Amino acid sequence: MHGSITRRGLGALGAGLLAAPALPRRGAAAGTAADWPDRPVTLVVPFTPGGASDTLARQIGQHFPRFANGQPLVVENRSGAGGTVGGGYVAAQQPNGYTLLMADVGANAIGRELNPRLGFDPMTAFTPIIHLVNLPAVFFAHPDVPERTLPEVIASAKARPDSFSYASAGVGNGSHLFMALLCRRAGVSMIHVPYRSGSEIVTSVMRGETQLGFPSLSSALGALRAGSIRPIAMGNPEGSPALPGIPPVSRVLPGFDVAVWYGVAAPAGMAPDLAHRINEVFGRIAALPAVREAVFSTQAGQVVGGSSEDFARFLRREYDTWTPLIREGGIRTE
Template identity: 50%
Template sequence: MTLLLSRRSLSALALAGMPAAVRAQSAWPDRPVRLVVPFGAGGAVDTLSRTVANAFPQQANGQPMVVENRSGAGGTIAGGVVATSRADGYTLMMADLGANAIGKMLQPGLGYDPLTAFSPIIHLVNLPLVIVTRPGLGTATVPELIDLAKRRNGEMTYASPGVGHASHLSAELLARRAGIRWQAVHYRSGADVMRSVIAGETDWTIPSVSTAMPFIREDKVRAIAVSTADVVPALPGVPTIAATYDGFSSATWHGVVGPAGMPQDIVLAANRALRAIITTPSVKEQTERVQAAQIVAGTPEDFASFIRAEAAKWEPVIREGNIRAE
C-alpha cells in the first residue's frame, strides 16, 4: 500500500526534525503577544514599550505585540498579572526594579517573589538619573548639596516619584554614603516631581535624564551630577556622583520577562527578536536620543544575574532605612 502524505504532514515532519531552537524561531509567535507595562500611558516606560511593540512584527513572524498598561502599587499589580499567567511566551512584561527585583522587600505580603516568579528574557536599557535642584538653592555641585544638607540638619527635602522607585532609593543611597539625612516627599509621577522642584516646594530630585532634560534646557532647574558610573553624552559637562563618592552608580532599568517556567527555546526566540529590535539602528538612535538610554541587550542569563545583583544592592538600603510601600 502506498502511503500518501499531504504537504501539511510533510511540513510537520520536517519541523519535528529540526533542532528545538530552530523550531521556536519559526513557530513562535504564531499569534499576538501581550506586553504588560507596569505604569500608565505616556511615561518613559510606556514610550519604550510602544517603540518595541511597533517594531515587533518585523522580527516575530508578522505577529503584533499588544501593549497593556497595568499601573499601580509600584508596578506589582502588573507583576502579579504576569507571574500568574501561562508560561507560553504570549504574556510578557516590561520589567522594572520594583515589580521584578525588590517588590517583596517593600511589600512583605506581596503574593509573588520577584526573584522566582519570572523568566528573564532580555535587559533592554538603563536610563541614567540626574540630580537637579530648585531655582535659588545655591548649590552647583554634589559636595555643596551635601554641605547644605548637613547645615539643614535633616530638614532638606527631595521629591520622589514613589516609594521604592530608583529615584527614591538613589537619594537614600547617596544619604548613606554621605552620612546625612534628608526628607523624601513622594508624588504620583515624574511630572509632579518636576513641578514640585520648579515651584520650590522641594529642594531637589534625581529623575531620569529624559524626564529632566526639557527643564534643564529651559534653565528651570540646575543639573549638578548624573547617577551612572560614566558621564552622559546628553549632558556634556555634568559630572558623575561617583566623582565625589567613588563607586556610586544607579539607574532606572527595563527589560522583558515572562512567567517562570517558560520553555527555554521560546525564551531564546524572544531574546533574539527583542535583541534585534533594540539594536536596530533606527530604534537604537531614537531610544538613545529621546530617552538618553544606554542600550544593554545581552542574554537571558545576563539579565537574571543583573536582577539578582540589583536586589542585593538595594536590600540594605531598604532594610536599614525601614522603607515600606505606602
C-alpha cells in the first residue's frame, strides 16, 4: 500500500534503516554475489494463492531462470495476520539470498504498529531489495448513492456524521487505511465494516450492505465496467489508463496519494554486494515488456523498479505516513 501523502521530494532515510543491510547477522552465512544463485530461490508470498502478490510472484517466476543462472524461483505461500506470518518466517532465515519475501506494507512497514506484540520489527528485520509495482486504488460507491463526486460525499458526511458506511478487506488493510486517511484529511466520520478481501469489499457495496469502498482497482475493475458500482475518485494523482477520466482524490485533498504496492525484501544483515546482485536480477525481470504488460493487464498496475536504497527510503516514508494515522485512530489487529 503506497500511502505517502507527499511521495516525491521527501528527506533522506535515517541512518539506522540504511545501515541495517550492511552488517551480516552474527552466525549467519551472508552469501556472496559472485555465484548467486547456484540453487533454487524461494520467494515467500505472505498471502493466499490467487491474490495480487501471488499473481505477481508467479509472473516474475516465469522469467527468473533467464537472469538467474537457470535457477528456478519457487513461490511459497505463508499467509496469515496481514502478511506478518510470512514476514516473520523470512525475517528468521539466513541472509544468503535463498529465502526472500514478497514485501508489502504490513510485514515491511507498519505490522508492529498494528500489533505491538509482533515478534519482529518490520523496519529493522529486513534488507530492502526492490520496489516492484504500484497498484492504483479506486474510491467507489453503490450506484444508488446520490452523491456522485468526492466533494458531494464529503459535504454529506459533514452534514450527517456516520451516515456513510464503507467496506474494507480487514482492520489495518490498505483499503481500511486509505479510507481512514481520506476521512481524517476531509474531517469526516464514517462507519467501518471490515471483511476479508478486496472481492468482498466489491460484493458488499454491490449488495448495498455498505455504500463505499477504496480497494485496489484490479479487484473492482470488472464490477466498475459492468456498472455494478460507480467510481468516484482515484487514489493516486496520475489515475489509471485502465479507468480513464476518473478524477484523483488529490484534486479535492491536495497531496493525497495512495496505492497498493509490492516489492522484494531479504532477511536483515545481507551483504551489500549480494543485495545489489538480487536487485539487479529482479530489476531486469521487471523491466521486461512482457512483465510490464502482464502487470497492467492483470492488475492495472505499474512497474516501479529502482535501487535497494530507493526501496529503503520508500519504506521509511510509508512508515512515517501511516504510523500517526494508526496511533491516533487506535487501529489494532492484535
